[in-house]
Every structure is written in structure tokens, then in C-alpha cells.
Amino acid sequence: MRVASVAGLALLAGLLSGGGSAADETTGPAGFAAACGAEDSDTGTVTAGVGVAVDVPATGEVGRPVQPGPVTLTVTLSRADLAELLPEGTEAFVSRAALKVEVAQNGDSAEASWELHAPSTPLPADGDVALVHSGDVPYVTLGSAGDVDFSVKELTIELRAATAEPEKTAPPLTTVMCRLKEGENGHLATTRVTDGAGTDPSGTSETPTTPKGGSGRATDKDIAVEPATAEGDEDPDYCPVEPPVGEVDASEAPQPPPGDPVSTFENPNPQASCANAAGLANVFKMDGAMIINDPADHPALVSVKTLTHVTSRPPDAAGGYYIRIDNLANLELPDADSTFLAFGFQPVTAKVSFENSPITISTGNVGTEAFSTAYFHQSLRLHDVEINGTPLDVGSNCRTSKPFKVVLNGGAAYVNVGVGGRLDGEVTIPPFTGCGTGGEDLNPLFTASISGPGNRVFMNQASTCIPTNPENSYCPPPPAEIPGEERAQ
Structure with missing residues (x-):
């Protein structure tokens, strides 16, 4: 939240720059209409436009991770509706979004939480405001062959006024709950999972097994969403807290062409x-x-x-x-x-x-x-x-x-x-x-x-x-x- 708006927008430009993806299928953005309102509030609900763009592999194999991502979530609200959800006098704000995504296969389903973040966004004088969130999400491991559907079920947004020193002046937090309007199914993408030998999925689940790398939390299902350790495996590597040290040297990167100063x-x-x-x-x-x-x-x-x-x-x-x-x-x-x-x-x-x-x-x-x-x-x-x-x-x-x-x-x-x-x-x-x-x-x-x-x-x-x-x-x-x-x- 310390980063100025222009820097936040520059970061967003960097996240969206570049072409191509390791994924086989690029979906979206899928568009939905949602009804949103502040949690524990009697002010009613407002309508928001929700767009989700995500790269999802078109095919996968049993027991191997299927990695969606990167994800870009755009939530569009009118300026007036957004102002009602923010503290009075807010000039800029940051937001964090949590998408509840259902992962369904062969009659079983599990829930994945996609945590995404938006840079500091200025509150304009009028018009619509687009909150653009992005980030990486957990992978999914499947224990059986069959088509896997990814669908949005619910969206939670945390809004906080941007301050220069958030650790000294904790700005108020507003939690907004959004649910898809009637008639919206929330479907994002489908991945066809095979048994690894190229056999077409039958659509009928066999006896569920805990896939390698699965969490073991969904023992009654054949879907492991969270990237944890299966019983008997070694502990996974978690990100250490020690940041890198040294100085940036971008001398080998392409330099600005002649022209105006950078x-x-x-x-x-x-x-x-x-x-x-x-x-x-x-x-x-x-x-x-x-x-x-x-x-x-x-x-x-x-x-x-x-x-x-x-x-x-x-x-x-x-x-x-x-x-x-x-x-x-x-x-x-x-x-x-x-x-x-x-x-x-x-x-x-x-x-x-x-x-x-x-x-x-x-x-x-x-x-x-x-x-x-x-x-x-x-x-x-x-x-x-x-x-x-x-x-x-x-x-x-x-x-x-x-x-x-x-x-x-x-x-x-x-x-x-x-x-x-x-x-x-x-x-x-x-x-x-x-x-x-x-x-x-x-x-x-x-x-x-x-x-x-x-x-x-x-x-x-x-x-x-x-x-x-x-x-x-x-x-x-x-x-x-x-x-x-x-x-x-």
C-alpha cells in the first residue's frame, strides 16, 4: 500500500506484458453479473460486473498437478456504489479478492480458494471503477480420469483505504461479499484428464486414491486442491523468509531506444x-x-x-x-x-x-x-x-x-x-x-x-x-x- 498509484499501474502493466503461456487453453475473460454488499451491513446490495481471465491446461494426467494461472480478476462497480463501501474521504484504495472456485469431476467436487491482489487504485470523480486483481493460484491433482470443470461460486473483496504509513495508521477495512446472480453458472474452463497413457476418460470414477502431492484432506473425493503432502512423502519446500541480497544489474536487458528521457x-x-x-x-x-x-x-x-x-x-x-x-x-x-x-x-x-x-x-x-x-x-x-x-x-x-x-x-x-x-x-x-x-x-x-x-x-x-x-x-x-x-x- 506504500507504492504510489503510478507504480502500482506499472506493476500491473508488467504482469500483463509479454505473450504466450505454458497453458494449452486461454479462457476469458469469462463475464458474470454479481450482487455485492458489505458484510454485516443493512445498506443493501449493488450490482458488479465480474470478469475472470485464466490460463488452464486443456489436458492433464492422473496424479500430476493441473496448474491454473495466472489469473486476472476484474470487478467493475460504479463510482457511487464503490464510494458507499469505502470510508468517507477515501482518495485511493487497495483491494484483495478471494474467489471460491469449485473443482468438479465425475460427480465429486472440492473447493479452491484463489487469493488475488490489486494495486493501489485512485477513486475517480465519476464513472465506473475497475478493480483489476491478479496472482497465482494453487494447483489441483486428480486421482481419476474424466473432465474437470472449474467454476466460480462466490467472491469476497477486502477494501482498504491506501495510506502512506499503514502500519502506523491502520485504515478501516471493508469486506464485500459477492454472489453470482440467478442464471449465472460461473463456468471458467474444462480440463480433460487422462490416465497418462493417452486413454480417453470414461467419465466414470474408479476407486478414489490419494494422488501423490495431494493434501489428504478430501479423502472421500478423488480431487486434491491444496498443494500439501501425501502420507509418506517428505515435507514440501516452503518459501523461506530470507530475501535475496545484492544489487540489480540490468545492463544485459534491452535498453530504451533513443528519444525522450525515461x-x-x-x-x-x-x-x-x-x-x-x-x-x-x-x-x-x-x-x-x-x-x-x-x-x-x-x-x-x-x-x-x-x-x-x-x-x-x-x-x-x-x-x-x-x-x-x-x-x-x-x-x-x-x-x-x-x-x-x-x-x-x-x-x-x-x-x-x-x-x-x-x-x-x-x-x-x-x-x-x-x-x-x-x-x-x-x-x-x-x-x-x-x-x-x-x-x-x-x-x-x-x-x-x-x-x-x-x-x-x-x-x-x-x-x-x-x-x-x-x-x-x-x-x-x-x-x-x-x-x-x-x-x-x-x-x-x-x-x-x-x-x-x-x-x-x-x-x-x-x-x-x-x-x-x-x-x-x-x-x-x-x-x-x-x-x-x-x-x-
């Missing part, structure tokens, strides 16, 4: 969040690749501070529109296991440790073209090396001679840091140093077999989770398919 907003209170990410790193000379941050082996979370800076310039006569949203991230990668055929015939296994500098993730638009860039420096260290099953002592400091630059680009495929997406690039690995013990110099061996240009890197980031939001503190897993179909080519 303005930069520095956010004094960026949101701390986390995300899962996984990928592949090719080693060109080895004609192979290794998995980075393996989802099956205790992956690390990316720690993110969102919207640290917003740099923008309004459109000019030549169409020189520009906006860039910078985010700061840290990622302490676990060791990666690698197996290659050195020189085309000798099997070599090793563990690779990574040292990363702070990561700057920038998204935005230059004119009508969306961009996304992640930029950082990285060093590699090799250890636990074996050649044809025989240990090779490389010492404790066998590493690249210097950090190397990593620049990953996603274009419009990486929507924004909140939604995530795919990024890829190419790196040049420096020569190795410090390899060998007892006077044996193994630097030339690793430099000859690994160092050089042409090494492709592919990363896929899942949507973020927020430690201060109980409804969104669980981090969704990265996409099931690790990017890099071009691996070792």
Missing part, C-alpha cells in the same frame, strides 16, 4: 517470494548435458525480490514505448551429477558445484515486442571425479579460472517473474585451474574436454510463492518436462 521508480518495499526452477546445461565438447537443480533430488528454491525497479517511457510519435521491470534473485544451486563420454569413448562421472552471483531478472516491452532476460555470473567446481569407475583425485579446488557471464533470454515465453517460463542462452566456459594433487597437473585435461564456447543453458521457472501469504506459501513444482530438447545438438 523515468525510474525504485520500490522501497519489494515483495519477497520464491520459485522452483529446473533446467539443462549442455557441454558442447562432450556432446551431452546435465540436469541443473534436479526436481527429483532436493532442488533449491530461487529467492526473489519482485519489482525492485520500474523504468519506463510513454509512447512518442515514433512509437518508442518502453517499460522494464527489474527483479533481484539469488539461487544457491545444489551439486549436479554429470556423466559424459570424454573424447567420445571414455565414461567420466563427476559432481559439479555452482557459485552464482545475484541474478537480475528483467521483463518488459520495447514498443510492441516483449522481452525477458536473466543475467548473472557463475563459477564451476569439479569434485568426486571418476574415469571408467576409477576415482581421480582432482583436489578440492578444481574450478574455472574465473567467473563467466550467463545471459538467458525468454522473449515472450517467460511472461514475468511471478508467472515464470522458459529462458535459455549460451555460455563460454573458461579454462580450468587448481585441478590435480601431488604435483599432477590435470588442468589441461579438463580445459581440453570442457572449456570453450557453444554451451547451451536451458532453464524453466515455475510461478512464485509468497512466504507472508498462507494461501500461496507453497511453491509449485517446475514444469514436468525440463527444457532443452535441443540438448547436445
Whole structure:
């Protein structure tokens, strides 16, 4: 609520910028009419227009998460009706929305709560007011094949006047309940879930089972909405509270074209969040690749501070529109296991440790073209090396001679840091140093077999989770398919 309205609108522009989605189906916005009124109030109800736009996969598999999102919820009220719901003298306000969504399949149903937020919105003098909420939502896991319907059942909005120092002057809170008017079914989307072998769903539920990753709370149903842990599984990774540290460096992102000066907003209170990410790193000379941050082996979370800076310039006569949203991230990668055929015939296994500098993730638009860039420096260290099953002592400091630059680009495929997406690039690995013990110099061996240009890197980031939001503190897993179909080519 400290962020000025213009910055809030800039954030919204960043959330909506960029094209494409990992989802197979984009619905909406679905439009409904709702009757809304203040909770515990005798002032009656008012009519609101409700629009929901959400990306939903067209197909899914039994036991694997179906991830709706991102979600944009627009609630439109007349200025007069909205003013009745706000404290007298309100000039700007913030709002939070909770959509109750029914997830139904084969006669069973469960309820999902979609928590969404809107930036600070000024109260105009007249006309209609659109409250635009957005955010990420929990995934759903199904234990049986069959069509799954997502439908809006109810909407709760919390309105609060925006103040400069909300922690010192707590503004009054208004809770507004909205129910769909008669004749509105609230349907959003349908996902066809198969048994994983491509078999068409029969529409008849088999004996319910608790899917892996399901909550276990809906034991009488075959639908798990909340991303919790099934019995016997390890505890999931929840977003840590430690935010990333370091300085933003957006030098590798597209810069403003020549023209009018740009303005930069520095956010004094960026949101701390986390995300899962996984990928592949090719080693060109080895004609192979290794998995980075393996989802099956205790992956690390990316720690993110969102919207640290917003740099923008309004459109000019030549169409020189520009906006860039910078985010700061840290990622302490676990060791990666690698197996290659050195020189085309000798099997070599090793563990690779990574040292990363702070990561700057920038998204935005230059004119009508969306961009996304992640930029950082990285060093590699090799250890636990074996050649044809025989240990090779490389010492404790066998590493690249210097950090190397990593620049990953996603274009419009990486929507924004909140939604995530795919990024890829190419790196040049420096020569190795410090390899060998007892006077044996193994630097030339690793430099000859690994160092050089042409090494492709592919990363896929899942949507973020927020430690201060109980409804969104669980981090969704990265996409099931690790990017890099071009691996070792």
C-alpha cells in the first residue's frame, strides 16, 4: 500500500506484458453479473460486473498437478456504489479478492480458494471503477480420469483505504461479499484428464486414491486442491523468509531506444517470494548435458525480490514505448551429477558445484515486442571425479579460472517473474585451474574436454510463492518436462 498509484499501474502493466503461456487453453475473460454488499451491513446490495481471465491446461494426467494461472480478476462497480463501501474521504484504495472456485469431476467436487491482489487504485470523480486483481493460484491433482470443470461460486473483496504509513495508521477495512446472480453458472474452463497413457476418460470414477502431492484432506473425493503432502512423502519446500541480497544489474536487458528521457521508480518495499526452477546445461565438447537443480533430488528454491525497479517511457510519435521491470534473485544451486563420454569413448562421472552471483531478472516491452532476460555470473567446481569407475583425485579446488557471464533470454515465453517460463542462452566456459594433487597437473585435461564456447543453458521457472501469504506459501513444482530438447545438438 506504500507504492504510489503510478507504480502500482506499472506493476500491473508488467504482469500483463509479454505473450504466450505454458497453458494449452486461454479462457476469458469469462463475464458474470454479481450482487455485492458489505458484510454485516443493512445498506443493501449493488450490482458488479465480474470478469475472470485464466490460463488452464486443456489436458492433464492422473496424479500430476493441473496448474491454473495466472489469473486476472476484474470487478467493475460504479463510482457511487464503490464510494458507499469505502470510508468517507477515501482518495485511493487497495483491494484483495478471494474467489471460491469449485473443482468438479465425475460427480465429486472440492473447493479452491484463489487469493488475488490489486494495486493501489485512485477513486475517480465519476464513472465506473475497475478493480483489476491478479496472482497465482494453487494447483489441483486428480486421482481419476474424466473432465474437470472449474467454476466460480462466490467472491469476497477486502477494501482498504491506501495510506502512506499503514502500519502506523491502520485504515478501516471493508469486506464485500459477492454472489453470482440467478442464471449465472460461473463456468471458467474444462480440463480433460487422462490416465497418462493417452486413454480417453470414461467419465466414470474408479476407486478414489490419494494422488501423490495431494493434501489428504478430501479423502472421500478423488480431487486434491491444496498443494500439501501425501502420507509418506517428505515435507514440501516452503518459501523461506530470507530475501535475496545484492544489487540489480540490468545492463544485459534491452535498453530504451533513443528519444525522450525515461523515468525510474525504485520500490522501497519489494515483495519477497520464491520459485522452483529446473533446467539443462549442455557441454558442447562432450556432446551431452546435465540436469541443473534436479526436481527429483532436493532442488533449491530461487529467492526473489519482485519489482525492485520500474523504468519506463510513454509512447512518442515514433512509437518508442518502453517499460522494464527489474527483479533481484539469488539461487544457491545444489551439486549436479554429470556423466559424459570424454573424447567420445571414455565414461567420466563427476559432481559439479555452482557459485552464482545475484541474478537480475528483467521483463518488459520495447514498443510492441516483449522481452525477458536473466543475467548473472557463475563459477564451476569439479569434485568426486571418476574415469571408467576409477576415482581421480582432482583436489578440492578444481574450478574455472574465473567467473563467466550467463545471459538467458525468454522473449515472450517467460511472461514475468511471478508467472515464470522458459529462458535459455549460451555460455563460454573458461579454462580450468587448481585441478590435480601431488604435483599432477590435470588442468589441461579438463580445459581440453570442457572449456570453450557453444554451451547451451536451458532453464524453466515455475510461478512464485509468497512466504507472508498462507494461501500461496507453497511453491509449485517446475514444469514436468525440463527444457532443452535441443540438448547436445
